Amino acid sequence: MSVLKDKILETATDLFHTRGINSTGVDTIVAVAGTTKMTLYKYFGSKEDLILEVIQKSQQDFQSWLNEKLNASSKKPSDKIQQLFDYIEEWVSSPAFIGVGFIKASAEFPNEENPIHQLSSQQSREFRQFISKLAKDASIKDADGLALQLSLLFEGSVQAEQMKRGSGAVKYAKKAAKILIDGAIKA
Amino acid sequence: MSVLKDKILETATDLFHTRGINSTGVDTIVAVAGTTKMTLYKYFGSKEDLILEVIQKSQQDFQSWLNEKLNASSKKPSDKIQQLFDYIEEWVSSPAFIGVGFIKASAEFPNEENPIHQLSSQQSREFRQFISKLAKDASIKDADGLALQLSLLFEGSVQAEQMKRGSGAVKYAKKAAKILIDGAIKA
DNA sequence: AAATAAATATACACACCTGTATATATTATA
DNA sequence: TATAATATATACAGGTGTGTATATTTATTT
Numbered sequence: 486m487s488v489l490k491d492k493i494l495e496t497a498t499d500l501f502h503t504r505g506i507n508s509t510g511v512d513t514i515v516a517v518a519g520t521t522k523m524t525l526y527k528y529f530g531s532k533e534d535l536i537l538e539v540i541q542k543s544q545q546d547f548q549s550w551l552n553e554k555l556n557a558s559s560k561k562p563s564d565k566i567q568q569l570f571d572y573i574e575e576w577v578s579s580p581a582f583i584g585v586g587f588i589k590a591s592a593e594f595p596n597e598e599n600p601i602h603q604l605s606s607q608q609s610r611e612f613r614q615f616i617s618k619l620a621k622d623a624s625i626k627d628a629d630g631l632a633l634q635l636s637l638l639f640e641g642s643v644q645a646e647q648m649k650r651g652s653g654a655v656k657y658a659k660k661a662a663k664i665l666i667d668g669a670i671k672a
Numbered sequence: 673m674s675v676l677k678d679k680i681l682e683t684a685t686d687l688f689h690t691r692g693i694n695s696t697g698v699d700t701i702v703a704v705a706g707t708t709k710m711t712l713y714k715y716f717g718s719k720e721d722l723i724l725e726v727i728q729k730s731q732q733d734f735q736s737w738l739n740e741k742l743n744a745s746s747k748k749p750s751d752k753i754q755q756l757f758d759y760i761e762e763w764v765s766s767p768a769f770i771g772v773g774f775i776k777a778s779a780e781f782p783n784e785e786n787p788i789h790q791l792s793s794q795q796s797r798e799f800r801q802f803i804s805k806l807a808k809d810a811s812i813k814d815a816d817g818l819a820l821q822l823s824l825l826f827e828g829s830v831q832a833e834q835m836k837r838g839s840g841a842v843k844y845a846k847k848a849a850k851i852l853i854d855g856a857i858k859a
Numbered sequence: 860a861a862a863t864a865a866a867t868a869t870a871c872a873c874a875c876c877t878g879t880a881t882a883t884a885t886t887a888t889a
Numbered sequence: 890t891a892t893a894a895t896a897t898a899t900a901c902a903g904g905t906g907t908g909t910a911t912a913t914t915t916a917t918t919t
Contacts, residue, residue: 489866505780507694510906521867522908532907584782591835592779593692595771606835633841634848637828644827645820648778648793654820661821664855665848676896697876708897709878719877 490528493518498539502583506536506593536590536601543586544608547576548615555619562622566666569619570659573639577646577655585643612636620669631669638662677715680705685726689770693723693780723777723788730773731795734763735802742806749809753853756806757846760826764833764842772830799823807856818856825849 496518500509511532515525529535554572555565576582587605594601613636620628638658645654683705687696698719702712716722741759742752763769774792781788804819812818825845832841 487865503782505694505782507692507780511908512906521869523868524866526908527866588831589779589782591831592776593694595690595692595776595834597837609832609835630844630847633832633844634825637832637841637845637848638821638824639828640831641824641826641828644775644778644831645796645824647782648796650784654824657817657820658824660817661824661848661852665851668851674895698878699876708899710898711896713878714896 487528489518489520489524493520493525493528493535494539494542497535498543498586499583501536501539501586502589506590511535533601537604540586540590540601540604540608544612547585548612550576562619562624563670566616566619566623566625567663569616569635570638570655570662573642574655574659577642582646584647585640588640588643589647609636609640612639623670625666625669626672627669631665634665635662638665674715676705676707676711680707680712680715680722681726681729684722685730685773686770688723688726688773689776693777698722720788724791727773727777727788727791727795731799734772735799737763749806749811750857753803753806753810753812754850756803756822757825757842757849760829761842761846764829769833771834772827775827775830776834796823796827799826810857812853812856813859814856818852821852822849825852 493514497509497514500514500517504513511522511525514535515522518525525535529538551572554575555568558568559565587608590601591605591609594605596602597606613632616635617628617632620631625631638661642655642658645652680701684696684701687701687704691700698709698712701722702709705712712722716725738759741762742755745755746752774795777788778792778796781792783789784793800819800823803822804815807815807818825848829842829845832839
């Protein structure tokens with residue numbers, strides 16, 4: 486991947502989160518990235534394409550990071566799901582955290598026919614399936630149900646953190662997750 | 673309140689939710705409301721003022737509805753908090769549900785200095801305090817902690833419902849809420 | 860050094876946005 | 890009926906948005 490394309494993606498990701506997607510023009514993006522519109526439109530067919538790539542890459546990066554953390558920490562499936570929110574907390578609390586792409590995008594593009602909304606919806610679904618797999622591996626009966634509940638805590642936490650940085654909401658989400666997981670294991 | 677001002681508020685509320693706030697121009701609002709820009713700017717100083725009033729009124733309406741429901745159903749404080757998510761489910765599942773103003777607004781206006789963001793943040797806080805009061809009345813020890821957790825489930829549910837209408841996420845939020853409330857009562 | 864590719868600079872077409880100015884029509888009140 | 894208040898119609902100023910056309914400069918390769 487070209488270094489310039491990468492720089493544009495990175496800049497757009499940052500601006501979309503700090504100023505909003507619709508409020509960020511391509512002129513601003515290229516100015517901050519230190520390049521020109523011609524270059525941007527060489528790598529991305531349209532602003533919509535750029536948005537789609539930003540959302541995709543953000544989620545990919547997070548998923549990769551999370552996977553590595555979980556695999557490095559333990560081999561036991563029951564440990565993994567218990568540690569899920571430890572890493573979510575680490576990630577959300579880090580200074581580099583700027584939000585979750587698919588959550589913001591679905592708010593700015595509420596129409597379900599919109600490609601950006603559809604990609605957001607798909608990624609939310611995939612993340613829930615990821616949690617569900619963790620639960621299944623840990624021999625939890627209603628894995629899908631628990632996964633949905635944990636994803637609600639996750640999305641709620643991110644929302645809260647976006648509303649007010651340093652809210653500490655994730656700490657309580659973690660406690661709630663532990664209670665729900667313990668309950669689901671016993672069932 | 674003038675009937676026209678009311679009509680504009682109602683139309684704007686609907687369009688903001690179905691198309692997004694930034695994506696909805698005042699021209700569209702007055703066209704759908706069946707009036708003109710001159711009238712809109714007579715009742716609202718600016719588009720920002722209109723947005724603020726829309727968010728304020730939406731939350732007020734919801735809070736009033738919820739309060740009535742809770743007061744009508746039972747006098748026992750411990751019942752009230754247990755029934756909270758019954759009514760949230762009823763509200764979110766109703767065909768008239770279009771989303772929560774302060775959640776969408778905070779996504780479209782991420783800058784914490786922005787008046788719209790600040791109002792959103794304030795309303796999120798007020799709703800959490802409302803839940804906390806329910807918990808305190810029910811003699812729950814860590815009322816603030818539980819209120820935060822329940823608000824995460826609430827915001828997560830709304831987010832999920834926005835992502836995909838009819839997701840049924842609230843049903844699982846309700847189950848999770850019951851577990852968390854029961855746990856908090858025992859503690 | 861010559862030829863090819865990549866990036867820049869600049870200008871512009873066209874659409875849409877918010878907000879206002881001005882003149883006209885409609886409705887309510889006295 | 891005359892006066893005042895309310896709403897409409899229309900046009901426009903000034904800004905910003907996406908996307909493209911054209912020409913020039915820089916960097917890479919042969």
